[in-house]
Amino acid sequence: MQEQDFQTIHDIGIRSLYDRLKKYSGASRDEIIPAKVKNSSIKAPNKNENGRLISASGIYLEGVHFDLVYTPLKHLGHKLLSAAASHLYAVNGRPVSARIDLAVPNKISVSMLEQIYHGFDQAGKIYNCSVQPGDTTASRQMLVVSVHVEGIVREEEMITLEGCSTGDQICVTGDLGGAMAGLRVLLREKQAWQERGGDHFQPDLEEYEYVVGRQLMPLARHDLGAYYEKAEVHPTSQVDVSQGLINEMQLIAEANNLGCEIFTPAVPISLETRQVADEMQEDVDRYAFYGGEDYEMLFTLKKEDVEKLKAEFDDFTVIGEIKPAEYGIQLNTGEGKSIDIAKEKNQGL
Amino acid sequence: MQEQDFQTIHDIGIRSLYDRLKKYSGASRDEIIPAKVKNSSIKAPNKNENGRLISASGIYLEGVHFDLVYTPLKHLGHKLLSAAASHLYAVNGRPVSARIDLAVPNKISVSMLEQIYHGFDQAGKIYNCSVQPGDTTASRQMLVVSVHVEGIVREEEMITLEGCSTGDQICVTGDLGGAMAGLRVLLREKQAWQERGGDHFQPDLEEYEYVVGRQLMPLARHDLGAYYEKAEVHPTSQVDVSQGLINEMQLIAEANNLGCEIFTPAVPISLETRQVADEMQEDVDRYAFYGGEDYEMLFTLKKEDVEKLKAEFDDFTVIGEIKPAEYGIQLNTGEGKSIDIAKEKNQGL
Numbered sequence: 001m002q003e004q005d006f007q008t009i010h011d012i013g014i015r016s017l018y019d020r021l022k023k024y025s026g027a028s029r030d031e032i033i034p035a036k037v038k039n040s041s042i043k044a045p046n047k048n049e050n051g052r053l054i055s056a057s058g059i060y061l062e063g064v065h066f067d068l069v070y071t072p073l074k075h076l077g078h079k080l081l082s083a084a085a086s087h088l089y090a091v092n093g094r095p096v097s098a099r100i101d102l103a104v105p106n107k108i109s110v111s112m113l114e115q116i117y118h119g120f121d122q123a124g125k126i127y128n129c130s131v132q133p134g135d136t137t138a139s140r141q142m143l144v145v146s147v148h149v150e151g152i153v154r155e156e157e158m159i160t161l162e163g164c165s166t167g168d169q170i171c172v173t174g175d176l177g178g179a180m181a182g183l184r185v186l187l188r189e190k191q192a193w194q195e196r197g198g199d200h201f202q203p204d205l206e207e208y209e210y211v212v213g214r215q216l217m218p219l220a221r222h223d224l225g226a227y228y229e230k231a232e233v234h235p236t237s238q239v240d241v242s243q244g245l246i247n248e249m250q251l252i253a254e255a256n257n258l259g260c261e262i263f264t265p266a267v268p269i270s271l272e273t274r275q276v277a278d279e280m281q282e283d284v285d286r287y288a289f290y291g292g293e294d295y296e297m298l299f300t301l302k303k304e305d306v307e308k309l310k311a312e313f314d315d316f317t318v319i320g321e322i323k324p325a326e327y328g329i330q331l332n333t334g335e336g337k338s339i340d341i342a343k344e345k346n347q348g349l
Numbered sequence: 350m351q352e353q354d355f356q357t358i359h360d361i362g363i364r365s366l367y368d369r370l371k372k373y374s375g376a377s378r379d380e381i382i383p384a385k386v387k388n389s390s391i392k393a394p395n396k397n398e399n400g401r402l403i404s405a406s407g408i409y410l411e412g413v414h415f416d417l418v419y420t421p422l423k424h425l426g427h428k429l430l431s432a433a434a435s436h437l438y439a440v441n442g443r444p445v446s447a448r449i450d451l452a453v454p455n456k457i458s459v460s461m462l463e464q465i466y467h468g469f470d471q472a473g474k475i476y477n478c479s480v481q482p483g484d485t486t487a488s489r490q491m492l493v494v495s496v497h498v499e500g501i502v503r504e505e506e507m508i509t510l511e512g513c514s515t516g517d518q519i520c521v522t523g524d525l526g527g528a529m530a531g532l533r534v535l536l537r538e539k540q541a542w543q544e545r546g547g548d549h550f551q552p553d554l555e556e557y558e559y560v561v562g563r564q565l566m567p568l569a570r571h572d573l574g575a576y577y578e579k580a581e582v583h584p585t586s587q588v589d590v591s592q593g594l595i596n597e598m599q600l601i602a603e604a605n606n607l608g609c610e611i612f613t614p615a616v617p618i619s620l621e622t623r624q625v626a627d628e629m630q631e632d633v634d635r636y637a638f639y640g641g642e643d644y645e646m647l648f649t650l651k652k653e654d655v656e657k658l659k660a661e662f663d664d665f666t667v668i669g670e671i672k673p674a675e676y677g678i679q680l681n682t683g684e685g686k687s688i689d690i691a692k693e694k695n696q697g698l
Contacts, residue, residue: 015603053402057483059450059495064487101408101495134406134497138413146408146450146495148483254364 007110009136017110018133024117026124026131032097051152056087062142069193069201070186073112075216076145077119083242084149085127086220086295090240091160092228093153095129101146103139116145127222157225157234161255164236164300170260170320171235171306173221173296175268176245177284180291181276182208182215188280210272218295227313231305238299244290246341248298249329259327262320264289265334289331356459358485366459367482373466375473375480381446400501405436411491418542418550419535422461424565425494426468432591433498434476435569435644439589440509441577442502444478450495452488465494476571506574506583510604513585513649519609519669520584520655522570522645524617525594526633529640530625531557531564537629559621567644576662580654587648593639595690597647598678608676611669613638614683638680 009017060066060080068076085095100120104113117131124131129149189203205212221240228234237256239248245267253260269288277284300322301309309316323330331339358366409429411417417425434444449469453462466480473480478498538552554561570589577583586605588597594616602609618637626633649671650658658665672679680688 055448055497055499057448057450057495057497059452059484059486059493061452061486061488061493064452064489099404099406099497101406101497103408103410103413103493135408137408137410139410140413144408144410144452144493146406146497148404148406148448148450148495148497150404150499 008106008108009104009110009113010106012110014136017113017136020110020114021117021133024114024121024131026098026121027128029096029128029130032130032132051154052093052158053150054088054091054093054153055148055150056084057146057148058084059144059146061144067186067190068143069190070203071216073115074119074122077116077121078123078217079119080145080147081120081123081127081129081131081149082218082220082295083293084147085123085129085151085222086240086242088149088151088153089220089222089224090238090297091153092157092225092235092238093151094222094225095127095149095151097130097132097151098124098147098149099132099134101134101148102136103144104136105139105141105143108143127220157229159235159238159299161237161239161252164252164256164258164322166258166322166324167303168236168300168322169303169306169318170249170262170298170300170322171316171318172241172245172268172298173224173316174294175270175273176241176289176294176296177269177273177277177287177291178211178214179218179293179295180215180287181273182211182213183291183293184280184282184287185212185276186215208272208276210270211276214294218293220295221297224297224313227309231309231312233301233305233309235299235301235305238297241292241294241296241298243292245298246289246329247292252298252300253325253329256322257325259323259325259329260320261323261327261330261332261338263332263334266317266319268317268319357455357457358453358459358462359455361459363485366462366485369459369463370466370482373463373470373480375447375470376477378445378477378479381479381481400503401442401507402499403437403440403442403502404497404499405433406495406497407433408493408495410493416535416539417492418539419552420565422464423468423471426465426470427472427566428468429494429496430469430472430476430478430480430498431567431569431644432642433496434472434478434500434571435589435591437498437500437502438569438571438573439587439646440502441506441574441584441587442500443571443574444476444498444500446479446481446500447473447496447498448481448483450483450497451485452493453485454488454490454492457492476569506578508584508587508648510586510588510601513601513605513607513671515607515671515673516652517585517649517671518652518655518667519598519611519647519649519671520665520667521590521594521617521647522573522665523643524619524622525590525638525643525645526618526622526626526636526640527560527563528567528642528644529564529636530622531560531562532640532642533629533631533636534561534625535564557621557625559619560625563643567642569644570646573646573662576658580658580661582650582654582658584648584650584654587646590641590643590645590647592641594647595638595678596641601647601649602674602678605671606674608672608674608678609669610672610676610679610681610687612681612683615666615668617666617668 120131185208328340534557677689
């Protein structure tokens, strides 16, 4: 990137900023009329008669949800759009347009904002989602980003938290705990950097590429709906794993007034994640069960549908079974031990 | 309100919070399916074939956009929904549903959050807008609120920034500068309170009821569209006055590549606003021209439509006329002086 003077939004004015951000508009979609500076984007109506409009949002604070010491700005935009889009894919829908609200402190230059938008733009192109700047306002110290995504789901394809029954197989895509492992590595590097006196942060993360990538640039499971269609299966419930497996499993169990048994040795964990947990002398199961931000999909299938889906798509694992409510959430360790965590309070925050 | 222990979201869990917030859902609208804890509300499609979906959003930080010392929590919710709804009324649309994202520090209890939602609920009922909790997350020190409103506008009724031409009359509803006057009073009271050592903040604001109300609990101009219909007029451009008259006027001028002349003595300013400016020894015109948050509507009418609208609705004032681009933005003081502010840089933030 070319060197340039440090220009703030205040220096160039909000309308010039909007002009600069125009090129980071994600996927171009005919039905979207670009946002005005006055903060109201306008879209053509949904022509899809049996479609439903869906929306999801997230609010992210510097120092709470992300750390600019180790988060490249481009990755930040990419991740936050992925997180919101993931919630729409969870109901088997598709995102259409995203609106970004920002509260920007003086330390963030216009070119830094452009980098964030570059990430939004890239993610928008992957998810076929238009990106529009919304409200852009001042902040004292920390950057605050709010992402709102709207989309569409076909009525007959919709999957919600509700619908599973006893005997349904609990499945999860990819592997879990990687984002948490990546976070642990980044936090360790940050600490070492601070102890060195806070020079330029340039850690060697090559060895940890997989888990750091899981933390900094997760991809929403945007391809899953197509595989369901191809395999002609319809999951009986589904949720994306943003807050950790156990938390999401509780959502499904409660929504259906049912319980479940999870075979803990079956929960997919990558070798790289295990290595990080070993290094940190921590329990890798905690990464996989409670670590959030993996953005994998947790879903339930009728027993006979598992093989049908496997024939088309094999990046998922059966990790348990839906049980009657009195089971609560049971973790079966495979060694005769079973832990009931159904009564654990959900902290959720 | 009944005294109760100070409970945080962390104490009761996010799902219990959602249960408590259910009753603050604004207007009940059949097409809205209530939000799940998993942060994705789902709505039936828009049946209105010639309608467009519109949306607006705002992000508000404690200490930057609002001050909890003098802002009652109930009023805060009311104001922030009014601000977002105002942007939809500006295109002659109507809000349908609002989603609220919150980043909540520990100092904010559940019952305080309920008060904020009480304000959202009240405003939602006024604007016939459903209210849904979105993302609720942790914050370090300050409360952050992001409001996203979606709505509908009929294609043939839509009014945008663009469309006016030379000779059109510039009109504004109500009066301007009141919100700024209210802010000045509240800031003065806060300072006095701090100098007293920061005991319970209980200023006597009776004398300033009007301007303080303008600052703390503005109402969006939700009734204007009905009057346009009744009077059979269609404004040639429109914008809501959220950032101050001059700023909004520049938006219209630029969007149409035109200029304008504003007769400054005609700009409506209430007696109460003038009194505050006198007390503060400040120029009341600055309140009216640059003070934001009045949420009045600035619109342009064909000359012949002014009387037609007046016959049905008289709470507006003609303050100027659209001119060719070379005029810039001229303020005509009526004393032979004319100030051109078209070249002033718009700071916007």
